[in-house]
Amino acid sequence: MRKTIAMVLFSCAINTIAQDLTVMKKSWEYKVVEKSDNSKVYDRNTGEHIKESEVKKIFKKYKKIYLEKIIDENGDVEKKLIDSSDPTKIYKWDISKRSESGEKFPNLNFQSINGENFRLKDLKGNLIILRFELFSDNFRFKKYEIEELDARINSLNENSNKVKSFIFFITPPDEIRKGFDLEGSNFVPVANSGNINLRYIIKEFPTNIVVDREGNLIGYYSDIYEFNIEELLSDN
Incomplete structure (x- = not known):
């Protein structure tokens, strides 16, 4: 495992x-x-x-x-x-504050490493996959999982364009370009995602967030085998 x-x-x-x-x-x-x-x-x-x-x-x-x-x-x-009563009190992330399955997923406006702008709310009508990684180098980035997800998306043939996928790294664009060398990948790389990790309370890496075509959260997944892209696409 x-x-x-x-x-x-x-x-x-x-x-x-x-x-x-x-x-x-x-x-x-x-x-x-x-x-x-x-x-x-x-x-x-x-x-x-x-x-x-x-x-x-x-x-x-x-x-x-x-x-x-x-x-x-x-x-x-x-x-x-x-915390004014005790500024030294450690604040722990509360996963219960995350959106629950079936709820509208919070919008995000972001930019790819190539300068293309995206808004999640504008992608309604597509199945959305948000993949969160820490680093993009070959030693820590699980590239083989992206290749597997790409294969699943491409197997949808004419429906592959109904899946929009993004991968977020905490590292800057230049570092991502060195490590993310998967030509033709469906995943759009996004840099400097530290604050985005905070927004969505990402505590494990990698984490995959899947949002349905109506903009509702399907779930948070640490394992790519926990969700089936073809089934999720047909359910919407």
Whole structure:
């Protein structure tokens, strides 16, 4: 049985608040570089906005601050929530906040590594597969699974164009181009997906999200053999 990479991600455990994430590679390691933005911090308990001057005081008092990021449909940080009663309290992702099967799946506006813009809500009428990976290099990226999914999609023949598939990596475009070398793949690669992972509460890699032709969630799958593309397409 293949192993699934499990990664428990806390929204933030940092000394400065950050909004924009950039993943940089050094040898075998990837480092996340974040740009500070103290303007979007809110009290988790009251919902009130916290002034930047007050945020700086909290940073000065505590060594580590744990924040929950709220990500909008553009993949940007909309809010950062802090527990005012205990800023050092670790926030754990709550999978129960995910959309449930049959519910309308939250929209996402995103761009491929080639600059093509997409909106999930504009893809209604198609079966949608969102594949989430961490890295795109040959040692960690499960390329063989994409080849298998491609084969299944292509076997649909004239119905293959009714499946729209995307693959999200946390790495930048140049790194993806080096590792994602599957010519003619149905999967459109998307870079720098850290915030998107937060939006959809992706805790395991790889994860496959399947959305039906009406825009409703079918399910989250860690194993590609847990869903049948042909059957799902015929059911819609």
